[in-house]
Amino acid sequence: MIDALRFYSKIEIKKSTIASNGIINNRDMKRVRINTGNVGLVFKNGNYQKVITEGTYWLKFSQHVTVYNLTEKFHAPIASEILLQDVTLANMLEVIDVSDTEIVLRHEKGNLIAVLEAGQHLYWKGLVERTFTRIDLSKIEITEIKDKNLLKDYRLVQYVRTFEVFEYEKAILLIDDKFEKILNSGVYQFWKNATSIKILKVDMRQLQLEIAGQELLTKDKAAIRINFYTQYKVIDIKKAILDNKDFEKQLYIAMQLKLRTFVGNYTLDELLDQKENIANAVFENVKDAAENLGIQVLYCGIRDVILTGEMKEIMNQVLIAQKKAQANIITRREETASTRSLLNTAKLMEENAMLYQLKEMEYVEKIADKIGEITVAGNGGVVKQLKDIFSVNK
Incomplete structure (x- = not known):
């Protein structure tokens, strides 16, 4: 009887109360319970030993268990290289290594959840369906993402360069300051990296250039001021932008010189009588120069002929005498x-x-x-x- 009592007493000594965290302790062993959707990593004196999944386990008192939720990202408590040496654990993890020139898009159930930057990222397999899209940021063309609306997501905006070309414009695309192609109207997006990307836009609508207040001398030395205008449009954007600098200024100077040349061949009376002929002559003679600028001149005209103070008085006297x-x-x-x-x-x-x-x-x-x-x-x-x-x- 006494021996039996001693036996049952030893059993009672090994029993202990179940704690709220599912761990049962006694002097020699403790029981650990891993609930559904969790896994545990067993460590002893800080050294990794093994991984345990759903179930109940008896461990030594010197062992410690860290419990992880399978729906969350795994943050390794020690160097991942050590943990991944365990084949069982390695098979349970999805390892995403991201280089300095990459980002990885993590989707869950078809929705973008996070953008992974350079480094190593570990996720538990099985419970949550995840997909990963790897993007090479060293190139500029965006080919991995078909839905352009996704590029407006605040998590991706910082990686994207956006250019807009309006309906009435065309643009030249320069990559590392070299001509790439001509862009029509639309929204263009490129990955942001060390590559230089520029676009040079040109208004393709009919434009008007004013040559105002030109002080000129007629053939009979009459001092006048002329307001002249021309209507034009760009027809060759590459020639206008790449082959010429400030094509609008060059067109202005060309029109100005032609105007001076023709006005100097007419007396004041002839100029006043033949304004249309002079405008047409300027128009015909400036065509070639405009074509070299990638421009088509559509029309030229003299808006005003303004006489200086003395000349105006003289002309008024002449007019009075004539009347x-x-x-x-x-x-x-x-x-x-x-x-x-x-x-x-x-x-x-x-x-x-x-x-x-x-x-x-x-x-x-x-x-x-x-x-x-x-x-x-x-x-x-x-x-x-x-x-x-x-x-x-x-």
Whole structure:
């Protein structure tokens, strides 16, 4: 009986209370329980020993267990090279090594969860379905991602360079300052790296260039200012951007020189009369120069011809004199016509006595309107007596 009691007492000594963390301790052994969805790494005195999965285990008191959730990323407590020497553990982990020129996109259930940068990343296999997309940042073309909306994700924006070319524009793509290709309208995205990427955009719409306030001398040395304009459009973007520097300034100078050349061949009067001809001449002579700039000139025109202060006064005087001369000519013409009409009337009266009498009566009527009372007597015509009266009064 005493021996039996001693036996049962030894059993009781080895028993212990189950703790809240699932570990049962006694002086020699402890029991460890790994729940579903977890794994444990067993260490002894800081050295890795093995991996344990779901279930209950008896371990020595000197052993320590670190429990990991299979749905989370695995952060190795010691060097991963040591842990991965265990084949069992290595088969349970997905190892993602990312170089300095790469990033890796981690998706779970089709959704982007994280962007993995340079380094080693460990994930538990089996419980969560994960996919990894490796991206080489040393190249510039984005070929790994088909959905362009994903590139707007805040986690990816820092790795992407975005350029926009509007509907009315074209652009030249330069890679490491070398011509690559011509870009039409659209949004272009490239991986961000040490490679230099530039785009040079040009407005392809019809444009207008103003040459304002050009002070010029005409053939007769008249000082004038001309406002000139031209309408044009870029037709060869590569020639305009790469073969020429500041093509707009070059077009401006070419138009300015042609304008000076033609204006100097005309007097002021000719210039004012033939503005359209001068504009057309400039247009025809600037075509070749514009073509070399990758530009097509569509139209040229003189907007204003402005006279300087003294010249303006002189022209005003000339204009006044011309108008006065025109007025005098008109006056003389009217006087001549009136005299001619009187002569014709006199001839008719001389040939027709009745017409003469009618004219006398008209003459008397007009005089009567002007004078209150007239008395005439004696023989002779009324007109003659009236004539004698006015001659005496005069």
